[in-house]
Every structure is written in C-alpha cells, then in structure tokens.
Amino acid sequence: MRTPPSINGHRPWPRVLVAAMTAVATVATAAVALAMTVAAAAPASAAPATVVGVASGRCLDVIGNSTASGTGVNIYDCNGQANQSWTFTAAGEFRVYNATMCLDVVGQDTTAPAALQIYTCTGGANQRWRINADGTVTGVQSGLCLDVTGEGTANSTRVGLWTCTGRGNQRWTTSAGGADTLPPTVPGGPRVSNLTCDSVTFAWNASTDDVGVAFYDVYHDGQQMKTVSGTTLSTSLTVVPGATWGLYVNARDAAGNVSQASTTVTITPPQCQADTQAPSAPTQLAASVSGTTVTLRWTASTDNVGVRAYDVYRGGAKVGTVNGTPPATTFIDSGLAGATSHQYHVVARDGQANVSARSNTVTVTTGAACGNPVCAVKQVTTDTDIPWGLVTLPDGTILYGRRDADDIIRLDPATGAKTTVGTVPNVAGTDGEGGLMGLEISPTFVSDRWVYVMHTSPTDNRVVRIKLENDRLNTAGAQVLLSGILRNKYHDGGRLRFGPDGKLYVATGDAQNGDHAQNTSNLSGKILRINADGSVPSDNPFGNPVWSYGHRNPQGLAFDSQGRLWEQEFGNSVMDETNLITRGGNYGWPACEGTNGACGTAGFVAPKRTYPTAAGSCSGIAIVRDVIYVACLRGTRMYRSPISGTGLPGVQEYFNGTYGRLRTVEPAPGGLWLTTSNTGDKDSTPNNSNERILHVTLGG
Template sequence: MLLAVVAAVIAMLVAGAVPAAAAGSAVVGVASGRCLDVVGNVKTSGTGVNIYDCNGQANQGWTFTSSGEFRVYDATMCLDVVGQDTTAPAALQIYTCNGGANQKWRINSDGTIAGVQSGLCLDVSGAGTANSTLVGLWTCNGQANQKWTTSAGSADTQPPSVPGNPRVSGLVCDAVTFAWNASTDNVGVAFYDVYHDGQLMKSVSGTTLSTGLTVVGGVTWGLYVNARDAAGNVSQASTTVPITPPQCQADTQPPSAPGQLRGSASGTTVTLNWTASTDDIGVRAYDIYRGGAKAGTVTGTATTAPATTFIDSGLAANTGYQYYVVARDAQANVSARSGTVTVTTGAACANPVCAVTQIATDTDIPWGLATLPDGTILYTRRDAHDIVHLNPASGAKTTVGTVPNVANTDGEGGLLGLAVSSGFASDHWLYIMHTTPADNRIVRIKLENDRLNTGTEQVLVSGILRNKFHDGGRLRFGPDGKLYASTGDAQNGDNAQNTSSLNGKILRLNPDGTVPSDNPFGNYVWSYGHRNPQGLAFDSQGRLWEQEFGNSVMDETNLITRGGNYGWPACEGTTGSCGTAGFIAPKHTYPTADGSCSGIAIVRDVLYVACERGTRMYREVISGSDLTNVQAYFNGTYGRLRTVEPAPDGGLWLTTTNLGDKDSTPNNSDEKLLHVTLGS
C-alpha cells in the first residue's frame, strides 16, 4: 500500500500536478490584491503577464536584481517589454534575460514600477481587478492599478557620486572626445548622461567613460556629465569643461551687403525689411544700426538663415530715425552697409509697445522680481544671494540683506524666485525660492524696516532635488490665495512623471506651507510632466499659464490644469510621444534658437514672454484658451531677457541676463533693469 502511494505521488510530480513553489517574492497589485503572474505558468519566451490569485507558484516568484531586472522561474527569465516599445500602451512578456534596456525596471517610493527605457509604469489594463487581466505599460498616472507591493526588492534612493575629472581631447571643428572618471554607487552605475549647457547630448552605458561628441565650429559650449543608476537616481553634475571648436574652414570673404532696405512707421514703432545677403559659407546675423549706433541683432544658426525683418519699438513720437543694416558670417566677416532709410514715427503711440526706459543696472543677475505696495521693486541677485530694494523713479538702490543658506550649482541654481505676500502691509512676508547645498527649497522671511529679518525665516518646502541646471524657481501667488512654484526635473526626466516627486512640477501650497486639501495627489504637486518651467502668470479668468524650457527642439507655453500631465520626458513640445493619451499639448511652441524663454507676465490678457537664447520678448494675445497674434519685440536690442513682470502703471518690468549666466560667479555681469510702456 505504501509503495502504491509513493508511486502515485511520483506520477503526480512527473505529470506536473504538484506545481513548483516560487523561489522569489510576490508582486501584488494594490487595487486588485492579486499577484503579477506569468500567463498559464508557461516558461517560454514571449509568454504574457497578467494578474491572478496569489498561489505561491513559480510563475509568481519574482527576484529584483541589482541591475534592475525582474527575474522569474528561478531567475532564468526576465520581465521584458515587447519590441522595446517606449510608447503607451506597451505589451509585456517574459523573455530570456539579455541585459537589454527593455528589461530594466525601477521600483519607486510611491509603489509604482517603471520601465527604465520608457519611463512608463506597470499597469493593470483597464484598471481591471479580475483574474487574468493583462498587465502592460502605460503613462504613469498615480492610480491604484499602477501601484504594487513586493519584498522582491526595495526602492533604491541613493544617487551615484559625482563623475570626476571631466576632460576633452581631439577637439576639431565638428567633433571632440569627452572623458571622465567613474562614479560609484551602492548598487551600480547604469548610465552616464552627457550635457552641454543644460541640453542632453547623449547617454552611454555605466561602463563607458569616454565618448565622441558632435560639436559646432566656433560655438562655445560647456560640457559636463551626470551618472545615473538603474533606479533612475541621478548624481550631481561634474564640473564644466568649456570648449570652442575651431571653424571647419578658413573664411575671409564677407557677405554681400543687404539690399533694398525699406521701413515703415506705425505710431512709435518702426518695421524694417531688406533682401538677404549672400555668403560663400553662410550669413549668421544682421546688425541693425539706428543713428550710427547698434539698435539690435537678428541671428540665425548654422542651418537656419537669420530673418530679414526687424521691429524697433518704444521710439519717440514725430521723430525721424535713420537706419542701415550689415551682415555677418560665423567668422565675424562683416559686409558693407546696406543703403540708408529714414523713417519718421507718428504723432503718438498707437502700438502695443510704446517706450522703454532703463531704470537701473546691476553687476549680478536679477532673477526674481516683485513690486511692493508702494510701487517700488524688490529683486533677487542669483549668484550674490542678496535682495535689492529699487526705487524705479529715482534709481536709488538699497541692499536689504542676504538670504541664509543659499548655494550655487556652477550653473543656474542660486537665489531664484520672489513673491510678496498679499497681506504684506501687515505681515511683511517675502516668499523666496533658492538652492541650498543639499536641495532647492521655498522659504519665507519678513522684511521689516527695509531689512531682511533672517530670524523670522521659515522653511515651507524642502527636499526639492537640485542639480547644475533644471532647478526651475519661479514663485507666483494665485487669485485663490495659494502660492504656486515651478520646479525643474533636476536633470532626471523620470522625476517629472513621478507624482510623489516634487521635481518637474508646478507646486501649490498654502501661504503657511501646508498642503491645500484640494490638491490632486495629496501633496504639493499641482501639475506634472515638466522639464524646466520658469514662467508663471495668471490671466483675468484666474487660469495659470506656464513657460517651459525644452531640450534641443522646442520650448513651450502651457495652460495649466489641476492634475495635468504635460508629457516630459516622452514629449518635448509637440515632438516625441506627444500623442499619448493623457498628455496635455502646449498652447504655443518656439524653436529653441528663437526661445529659451524664462519669465512671463500677463497684462490685460496679453501674455509677454522674456527669452534668453532668442534675445527677444514675445507678445501673444490670449483669445479663449489660445494664444494669437504672436509678435516678437526687442529682437537682439537688449540681448538675453530673463524676467518680465507687470508694473503698477500697466506696463512691464524687464531684466537682462547677458553675462555670467551659467557660471555661478557673483558680480561678473552687466545687466539692465527696464521699464516698458505699453499701448492699447
């Protein structure tokens, strides 16, 4: 009898009637309570993945490896994205482990599990909870069908160390080799991301310590590198290595003179047009002269010719102005002058922009700017870490104090946004966003007797990740009495899609620093999927508009909605996976050569956008939920423009950011603070 029982058990085992026990750990869906399961308990590459009642079998036993893989069946097969698809929806399968990026995963602190390659989240299809519901990848949205519990592995929150000794070799006109020393990490470095001036150039594996880069002759860039682990943690950036490649060919021939210069006046604005110059290699810019002094510059790129029109605004009424134009190539060869044209302005300003007055200069970079109830101005000095009180009528300036614990980043961090309490007359609170040695944060400090009372400082929000670039920094009180803040992704696009992270977001907080009860995710996050937003402004309907830096293709202006996802890093402007369900499209985009815009202001439901690389201010009429009648002003007149704010008289405050913009060195700038008079 005993022999018969033993034989029966052996037969059952051979037949598979007693399933193998799981060697790993269960991954359990929060919404369903069911386990991540290989369909049909089949151990074959290409088999799909679903949820099923937890039963302890081998097809539910997952091991999370140090390299970021989810292994199953005694760690012989890996969770894999079919076809390496990086757009939602994407299918999952098990497949022989091969180390591919589509087999790397990140366990997030909010319970989501994201694909390292795609940034998309493990998602139970249709938010289903029934047995056999398939599991795939979808845009991360923080819902319960994307949250999991597991002891297979824990979230890795420690970033790698800073890559050391960045250096270049073999610099020629169109290429350079960039190298660095290895970073260290508690688990392991998976990638190195190489940037120039905040723009991602390429990513290489964690075992690669040098790479060839394509560069542009005659253009100065600052190269640096970040280390990234499989969990998506990003190091602080290396030091910057400046390069200026030589031109690819000697060029001593100047462009031809611009032709057929003509001009017309409308009120106190002059519009000039001319025919393009020619050059043996290419025209790079036109310089416009008014009365013999340079009035502005229209620039192009190595692949895009500069425009042949220029708008000169804010001129005196009933005055004749004489203009000519010269062309330049990339090696600074200058053409002969165009013909001269004289244009007489009208009797009064009948234009949107009527006059520009310089109210002050500064040796540091004015970043945040706010108007006090008496009409005077406070502005932050980014690299010097202090706040200046300016009387725009007299030009008198007083330094009211230095903000404590501010640190630079050898890039764009430092003393950033500034907002004045709506009850300033009685409570004296200033709200400030700044970088520290460890993070970015929002604080408030009282301004009493024209001095910062640093003993009153309160830290409202801390733990916003910092990096060399992508620190955001703008503050704006809304008509609802809440404080809104823009935060950058800290050079890690994964942060932007993680609603538990404060980076790559628009934040919303009560004036005392508490979380408003109607915020969509139960924390400070109001909207997400942002790269490096810096402009915030409200229109007459109480709607929030936002300005955001793109990487290398386009910048964008967004109309912000509660809980909205604006797509980064899968979507940049209208490029990439911008058609993905759930992504909100921008209201206007700008090529980065014409944009890199930072601050925005709204006056009488017209949006004004201050642009750095584009060296211009855009004027855009808000019509419904669209931006119309887009026009560019001051194209090259004042150089790079950083901050624009409403002035009490219905005009604008406008600041430049031309020198020392990316080096964190205090008082090495020569910047202007301007007042712009607006017409009807």
C-alpha cells in the same frame, strides 16, 4: 488570447504579442549578447516574493504558468506558484522562474498603452523597473506605470504600461525589493582633447555607486548631447565651429538615480576653414511706421560660406541683431520716442565675423503718439549680478534678487535708488543656473510682510519665507516651507507665483533626470501648489504638493483674468513650450518635447505654443490684460501673444537682439519689468555680470 475591452479610457492592446515577440527577437545578436552579460552579472537584492495589486488584492502572474518567451502577464489569485514569484535584482529587473526570465516591455514601446511579457533577460532598459515610495512601479525606459488594464480587479485582467495616474490599479505591494535611491558620486576630472572645428574628445574619471554606474549623460549648457555606457569614460562629440559651449557630465545608475554634474569645461572650436570674404551688403532696405514702432525689411545678402546674422543700426548705434541659418530679413524696432526722426542701416555678418558694407540708409519719423502694443522702453537700473526673481511692492518699489550674490535689493524705479534689504541664508550656487531664484510676496503683504523665496541650498532646492521689517529681511525668523526638491547644475526651475486662490505655485525642474518628471511622489519636474504656510491643500490631486507633472525645466508662471495658470518651459534641443496648466495634468517629459515624440498619446497635455529652441530658451512670462509676454534667453527676444480661448493664435516678436538675453518679465505699473541675463549666467560667480532692468510701457 482574449483582447480586453476599453474601460475608463484604457484602449485595448493594439498588437499581437506573438508578432511583437518576433520583432524583439530580431535585435542584433551582438547587442543582445552584451546586454545579457551585463544582466547576468547583476546580483539579486532580495528573495523572491509576490507583487500584489493594491486595488485588486491579486498577484502579478505569468499567464498559464508558461515559461515561454513572449508570454503575457495578468493579475490572478495569489497561489504561491513559481509564475507569481518575482525577484527584484540590483540592476532593477523583475525576474521570474528562478530568475531565468525577465518582465519585459514588448517591442521596447515607450508610449501608452504598452504590452508586457516575460522574455529572456537582456539587460535592456525595457527590462528595468523602479519601485517607488508611493507603491507605483515605473519602467526605466518609458517612465510609464505598471497598470492593471481598465482598472479591472478580476482574475486574468491583463497588466501593461500606462501613463501614471496615481490610481489604485497602478499601486502594488511587494517585499521583492526596493528602489535604489543612492545616486552615483560626481564624475571627476572632466577634460577635452583633439579639439577640431567640428569635433572634440571629452573624457572624465569614473564615478562610484553602491550598485554600479550604468550610464554617463553628456551635456552642454543644460542641453543633453549624448549618453554612453557606465564603462565608457571618454567620447567624441560633434561641435559647432566658433560656438562657445560648457561641457559637463552626469553619472546615472540602473535605477535612474543621477549624480550631481561634473565641473564645466569650456570650449570654443576653431573655424573649419579660413574665411576672409565678407558677405555682400543687404539691399533695398525699406521702413514703415506705425505710431512709435518702425518695421524694417531688406533683401538678403549673399556669402561664400553663409550669412549668420544681420545687425541693425539706428543713428549709428546697434539696436538689434537678427540671427538664424539663414537669418530673417525683417526687424521691428519698438518703444521709440514719438514725432522723432530716426535713421537706419543694416549690415550682414558671417560665421567668422566678416562684416558686409552697409545697406542703403532709410530715414523715418515716428507718429506723434503711440498706437502700438509696445510704446516705450526705459532703463531703470543696471546690476553687476543676475537679476532673477522680481516683484513689485504695494508702494510701487521693486524687490529683486541677485542670483549669484544671494541678496535682495529694493529699488525705487522713480529715482533709481537701491537698498540692500538682506542676504538670504543657506543659498548655494550650482556652477550653472542654481542659486537665488524665484521671488514673490504674500497676497496680504501689507499686513504680514512675508517675502517668499525659492533658492538652491547645498543639498536641495527649497522654498522659504522671510519677513521684510523696517526695510530689512528678518533672516532669524526665516521659515523653510518646502524642501527636498532635487538640485543639479541646470534644470532647477525656480519661479514662484501666488494664484487667485491664495495658493503658492512653484515651478521645479527635473534636476537633469527626466524620470523624476513622471514620478508623482517626487517634487522635481513639477508645478507644485502649497498653502501660504507650506502645508498641502486638501484638493491637490496626489495628496502631496504636486499639481501637475511631466515638466523638464519650467521657469515661467502667470495667471490670466479667468484664474488659469500658464507656464513657460525649456525644451532640450527641439522645442520650448507655453502650457496651460490643469490640475493633475501630465505634460509628457521625457516622452514629449513640445509636439515631438509621444505627445499625441492619450494622457499627455499638449502645449498651447511651441518655439524652436534657437529662437526661444524662454525663462519668464507675464500676463497683462490677457496678453502673454515671454522673455527669451538664447532667442534674445520677447514674444507677445493675446490669449484667445485656450489658445495663443497670434505671436509677435519684440527686442530681437536689442538687449540680448532676456531672463525675467513681470507686470509693472503701466507695463512690464524686463531683466537681462547676458554674462555670468552659466556660473555661480557673484558680480561678474553687467545687466539691465528695463521698464516697458505698453499701449492699447
């Protein structure tokens, strides 16, 4: 067998097919037998047909007309023979030789380059494919594209899998079948039983699908926990004692279509054992002062089970919490009044809320003037709903949207006066994190008065624009600029930002289906770029609104002084990401999470900074004087990082637990606007929150 050369960045296949075939053959017999039963039951959805490369005009071809398992595939002149006659089944397989053999990814490889072969049909995910509207064919398991190696067009050029690029060597025409585009129905009746300190049984009623439900994906609060087969309607889950989680389930078919999420079932597991022993008191509390910032350090407490948090008190009032396993023993208290005496003490808490005695008390006096990055914090207003999108108007007042109440408020930060300027029509919540989200104004707002909104509707996520006239939204003249962005309970993205190029950038989530993120014909799991009127700029990389792809749930967008776009993105359970966005870049999801998985593979853009999800879950970013500020929910803190070249080498933490969950950070006169998202942010019930909008004064 001839190994093709490396052409246009495509590496030669790094494995011998015979050896890989042997490895595949070692799969457990029982698992293969079960998968074969599933595959055999799948009816063909279309008659046999050729699969023809757009760039070459040649057919997908089994090498040498061989019927042996492990035979590779290439392109070759179309000749009507059986080795070029493919049947696309309802299960998403490409079968050949009278449907006896399947197109198969060698070794179930999910990283590029991956070799292809024909192999006995097993029903495995490495034998299922999706025919996309743009002519690409993607592997269900990997999300990679069927690719003619090195963009070759000659007979016998090998075909494998590669990162999707949108080029002609990855586009195909066929009448063998089309994608199954109909998602399953919503799973019904979610319920729990057998709740213990570390486990629970979660069950639901079956979904229906035009082809068949292949999988159920179980989540808590947007984080995937487990995947089970389409015939499984209950499963045991590992839980954390004392942690309140919202459980739900999505149904998924073999083509990768995902249902809307079930309703949420909330659980709080009991502790595994009674614990009435409090931690020991923190000791050796010490404080240092720099301008109007105080840094506290102490010696760790001990506990019979384990210390879970330290609460920091200033003048008898709690001003912060340090969480972790174990938690850190430092805290930075910022934005304090100058030339003022402050008294601190710290207590430790365990997992059952037993509280230690106080540490020693320290008293410090701040400097007369601020010499720190963060100088002062002032509460501007509170709200009973979730302030999500926020933008400063040219006159210094603020517009902010209330996510679950569907309306937009104008706030005068000088007086605290608020006026409702209108309710955005057709907004629908998701019983999760959808609703009224991103907010932006036109670069020429003074003359045209356009307000841009991203929101969830009953059927999709969309971008609209509405004029603000005489301090009221002219909803009768609302224009839908972009629709068809998939929605779900979580992973809806939602941030909007105009760039210095005058284009509107839109962050969209994957709607809880990672396959969407790698499909450049799909608007979900992307950064989109459109003109101010909703049209597609001529220089977009894929001829549609997609600017970059491979994103899970991006919610932060900001431009630096060089006009470069930075993005903040939620990971699943390992890492959150801060990314520098490039035209046409693939940021790796679902193959990558932060630097985890296949992120080192050629074709994926690596993040500039990652954060553990327990200290992150960051939603918003802002850039002021080329310094990035990141607002984090689960992490209950704000990160600050100066931009250096293309990196973020130094990161500082502020407000760790001081204000709770932080949703949005935006540039403000003299500093930043910062909003909280502490209660009611995982449902769609309006006015069940108690949130703050803060002004943070920045120093030099």
